[in-house]
Amino acid sequence: MTLPMSWDEWAQQDGVALAERVRKGEVTPAELARQAAAGVAKVDSRLSGVVELFEDVIADPAKDGANLAGPFAGLPFLMKDLGPTMKGRLQEQGSLFMRGNRAAADTFLTGKMRQAxxxxxxxxxxxxxxxxSSAENPAVYVTRNPWNTDYTTCGSSAGSAAMVAAGVVPIAHATDGGGSIRIPAGVNGNIGLKVSRGVFSIAPHLSDLTGLVSIQGxxxxxVRDTAAFVDACRGGAPGEFMPYWTAPEPYMELIKRDPGKLRIALSHQWGDYTATPHIAAELERVGRFLEGLGHHVGHAQPAIDYRAAFAAQTTCYISNFAQVINNxxxxxxxxxxxxxxxxxVNIRIWEAGRNTSFTERAQMQAVFNTTSRGFGTFFEEWDIILTPITALPTPKVGTTEYLTISDNPSVLDWFGNLWRxxxxxxxxxLCGIPALSMPLATNEHGLPLGIQAQAKQANDGLLLQLAAQIERALGGKWNDGKRPGVHVTAV
Structure with a gap:
């Protein structure tokens, strides 16, 4: 099979560039899809990041309604097997229990993606x-990190992160209920934005504020691929329970300009949880780099009750998830x-959460409010806070304490392991604020370490502006210009 371009050429271009080549008539959407499928065939036996390819839309990209005149012009895109559904397609959510579960309809966001x-x-x-935190159950699959296959990709957007890092596709779908876009972006050397509340719809699913701790992306x-994705896919469905908002100008335009001088706070400690000395030192190094770009950098963190916030977040997960299982x-x-x-562990979470009282949920939401306002007060003084994405180095495959196949009898202790x-x-x-992982550092094992920037609600554009400024300063060379060992360009 002859591919439209060499693997070096393929890997050097982002989604915006490939779409532009389609518009110029240099390549067709079907050729792009064929190349992406060949990329999966090249690397996935070592990574196990793809559950299924849809041969019909690889052959005919318009078959399921992709608008080939949209901004992404038929760009091949992989969907995490969770969240938005695709009509007639399986969605098995990493679970033996959901085997054979086929969606009856597209969700609202799926339609936005196709229209894009x-x-x-x-x-x-x-x-x-x-x-x-890892797609790792030997009875289902074990997804591995393309930088070193002894290590996990983390999660929960495991396969999408691995495929983007390995050069199979330039951009892929991910979701984030507590870091599931940013953590795998951070440990696989990708860019991962968790948008503010009120950007991407999860219609027809639950749209109250606690349902929206989980964000699409x-x-x-x-940076421009993420900006283009947000520009094209944002917006609420008719009759949303909460307001949706739009940026004053498209992010694709905003990121062409550097931000002004920003007040950037560094923190490698979040309540009881502290980063390792190596990771803290990497954060300091990035802080000095940002000072070199003209920003004011100091040390500070929001004055909130971190223990109460993590307890409320845990209550939210346990009670939300128990209801998902109940349904x-x-x-x-x-x-x-x-x-x-x-x-x-998922059964234990169901047992712990199925009888959560209204009083407990009301107390949880009260903490959401005070925590969110504490962050809001902090962002009156600072534009951005910078932290590492993880406090500890990437776990090796088989580190079961983070997995739902763990034999830990205590749900709260299991969550405590995650928070560490x-x-x-x-x-x-919890607060509904934007947060972005940028591939700017490495951990103790030489694997990528994301550095996270957070800003006040609806300041998503500022994070992308800063990231675009950094990207230009690096000459486009995230991860010091290195590529993972398992990559489409590798023999």
């Missing part, structure tokens, strides 16, 4: 129901989760 010209060519791996390798059980006429089909490593990401979900 994205050709949804397949499904990528996720841990069961997106709950834990993408993984990419360039699945009701659809099948079951009383409790089958132990041979649902992973043990992934402390810096979830509070932005």
């Amino acid at each position: 010209g994205l050709n949804l060519i397949g499904r990528t791996t996720t841990p069961e129901f997106g709950v834990c 993408c993984q990419s390798r360039t 699945m059980l009701a659809a099948r006429g079951l009383e409790r989760p089958p132990a041979d089909l649902i992973e043990p 490593n992934f402390a810096f990401t979830p509070l932005s979900n």
